[in-house]
Amino acid sequence: MHKSAFQLLLSGRTRTQKVHCIRYRAWIDAGIRRWREYKEALKPLSKKPVLFFQCPENKEADEIFRYVNSAVPDLKDKVLLIHTDSTGEVKKADLPKAREFAKTIDDPDPDKNPYEAIVSTLMLNEGWDVRNVNVIVGLRSYTSKRKVLPEQVIGRGLRKMFPEEDANIKKSINVLEVIGPPGLIDILEELEYQEGIKIAEFDTGKPLELTTIFVDKNKLDKDIEIPILSPRISIGEFFIDQTEVDNLPSLKIPLENRVLEMEYIAIDMLKGMEVIKRKWNLPVPQDSKSVIAYYSYxxxxxxxxxxxxxxxxPIVKRYVIEKLFTNKVDIEDPRVLYKLSSIEVQEKLISLFVNALRDKTFIKREPIRKSTIKLSKTSAFVWSKLVYPANKCIFNYVPCDSNYEVDFAKFLDNAGDVEAFTNIVVKNGFYIEYISEENHLRFYYPDFVVKLKNGDYWIIETKGLVDLEVPHKDKRATQWCKDTTSLTGENWSYMRVNQE
Structure with missing residues (x-):
């Protein structure tokens, strides 16, 4: 969210005039210019940025509407006028078109939704939820005569255009820009105070830096088809036979006649003297059954x-009674409760079951070839991180997460045996399922896919820090390449390149 740069440029008082479009002309024009920048930047994404004018009253909204709809050529017949009552609710007569506008905001058919700007009063409290508001031009006087809450000024503009992306001010992703007179700035400053936040300011003269990644039609020869296989690993229905538990080894935990105690010592720091020393029996669960239930969970x-x-x-309970200790035990024996309450026994018992049943969680099948993903079919998307303009990538830029990936993209672009490549992102739709270190089914998105001039393919992972997940990903990606080679007849290989 940005605070208006006009706080500095246009902070003087404006003489009240009957014609509001003249009174607020500077802010109106600034909002239109900014909206045009967003429109140009978002064109490859087929996203329609919305310009919202917030007016003092319905009669002023009518006047602003007539001006924008007639005097601004690229907004002619593209302005939606919505009247509200004193509470900010859309008037019943305007509610159907407001809802239809929100529902069809990104429809490319201008006959279904021609609107690109809204003129209204206050902010719309109900019946209107649209993500594409990028610029709000606040034209109210915001005087104390009619108190306006800060959240009403921002209102429905705080809906992400790109829900899957984090807000990025520098790249203008999921950013709401608010432009208006000094009274509006006072309200935004009040919002800063109330919420303990800092609203960034922007210069309307500085161009947007929104980066869009899209297929470059001049580089279609750099397209890559990635085979899609059925999952080798999937989550199955859990079933455990009692005989499998019978085969688990005994942990041979000895019972001991011991009482766990806690010692409390209080020392006078000035005198260096021990002033209190007490012992208590440690609090433990009321019975062994509750401990076993916890371990089962x-x-x-x-x-x-x-x-x-x-x-x-019941299976865990039976194991505790019959096999956990050196001998069969009575679950009501207080020594059993004390022993079950120890961290050592907890870790041993849980590890025994988890390691023995780990493979019971998943179903593993030989994969089959299902389809392919063509990079040329990837829809345009915004990118807030680093990019590299490679000649051998089908996209206008190679999206990169780090400087190391940028360096590797440069290397691939200059390599004589490389025909085409790209960095793989979620938008491409390619991933490999694997079992994580914590025994969860996860999706792995490798870094690069590379096609060589001899027709071979490589999946390449560039890694700065090798964590516990890396060996699991390496193993699964290597298996995926073997499966893909077998099913397609093409040579697919995997490689990890560590940063030195």
């Missing part, structure tokens, strides 16, 4: 299994 949680507690808990 923790085992299922680590195995990522839901809805199996009722059938699994």
């Amino acid at each position: 923790q085992i299922l949680k680590q195995l990522s299994i839901g809805g199996a507690f009722a059938s699994f808990h």
